[in-house]
Amino acid sequence: MNPAYEKLLKCYKACENKLPYNPKIGIVLGSGLGGFADSLSIDAEISYSEIEGFPVSTAPGHKGRFVFAKIDDIPIVIMQGRVHYYEGYAITDVVLPIRLMGLMGIEILLLTNASGSVNPQYLPGDFMLITDQISNFTPSPLVGANIDELGVRFPDMSNIYRGELQEAIRNAAGKLKVSLREGVYLQFTGPNFETPHEVKMAGILGADAVGMSTACEALAANHMGIKVAGISCISNLGCGLSDKPLSSEDVNEMAALSGPKFEKLVIQTIKEFGELL
Numbered sequence: 001m002n003p004a005y006e007k008l009l010k011c012y013k014a015c016e017n018k019l020p021y022n023p024k025i026g027i028v029l030g031s032g033l034g035g036f037a038d039s040l041s042i043d044a045e046i047s048y049s050e051i052e053g054f055p056v057s058t059a060p061g062h063k064g065r066f067v068f069a070k071i072d073d074i075p076i077v078i079m080q081g082r083v084h085y086y087e088g089y090a091i092t093d094v095v096l097p098i099r100l101m102g103l104m105g106i107e108i109l110l111l112t113n114a115s116g117s118v119n120p121q122y123l124p125g126d127f128m129l130i131t132d133q134i135s136n137f138t139p140s141p142l143v144g145a146n147i148d149e150l151g152v153r154f155p156d157m158s159n160i161y162r163g164e165l166q167e168a169i170r171n172a173a174g175k176l177k178v179s180l181r182e183g184v185y186l187q188f189t190g191p192n193f194e195t196p197h198e199v200k201m202a203g204i205l206g207a208d209a210v211g212m213s214t215a216c217e218a219l220a221a222n223h224m225g226i227k228v229a230g231i232s233c234i235s236n237l238g239c240g241l242s243d244k245p246l247s248s249e250d251v252n253e254m255a256a257l258s259g260p261k262f263e264k265l266v267i268q269t270i271k272e273f274g275e276l277l
Contacts, residue, residue: 010052011051011053024106025108026079027112027270030113030213031255032233033114035263039263040078042068045065046068048064064080066078074270079097085139102150102221109218115185115232115233116239122208124236127179127231128209130183131182132185133186135186141219150224160219164227164276165276172268172271181208184209187211211232233255233262
């Protein structure tokens with residue numbers, strides 16, 4: 001058996017009896033956005049540390065637990081804290097949580113993150129609907145023997161961020177009168193912030209925002225046939241677009257300031273997604 005798949009099955013077995021139900025929608029909360037899970041009526045939670053062999057979040061502002069709740073009677077599972085490649089984990093471990101939610105039963109995955117703007121018109125505090133991604137700067141989680149139980153050897157990537165889910169997010173933002181940018185997200189490895197010329201390069205390649213997560217997760221979910229959507233919270237101007245040095249504290253602070261508006265947007269988005277289940 002493929003070692004990555006064997007590890008995945010062990011992790012699922014470790015938490016299977018703790019699931020209050022099979023969630024339909026999975027949500028990954030990015031840096032500074034973890035407070036959303038605390039605002040819900042929680043049905044159950046599973047700490048990552050309770051799952052043997054499961055990668056544990058070490059990034060600041062990431063609690064490291066699965067939270068189970070319902071929004072409009074729609075069962076959801078929330079990753080309150082994600083695992084990043086820069087934390088030193090193998091890329092298959094980085095996407096293990098996504099695959100685990102797939103085994104739990106999710107049909108839709110909503111990825112969120114805090115990102116730096118590449119497009120100079122996108123300012124801190126803006127929300128950006130992710131319409132496509134560039135993942136070439138991090139290893140693919142599909143390298144190696146294919147896990148046939150999860151998906152095909154050569155998955156199509158032409159529609160990672162599903163059009164119907166994008167439209168649902170637009171509808172949610174419209175109902176709330178929340179301004180919504182749209183653009184392409186590029187994942188670098190981190191943990192360092194980008195140089196001015198790396199940001200310039202990202203713009204030349206067609207990116208509107210950059211960060212250190214998300215793209216590899218979307219790739220793994222798409223491989224499993226999970227429908228993917230993404231919202232990026234612009235937390236800072238990309239390096240070179242401002243004279244201010246970048247820091248993780250500023251990123252988390254800006255994301256937290258956007259929290260109340262973000263929570264409303266996510267709740268309305270889940271309601272819109274529910275119409276598609």
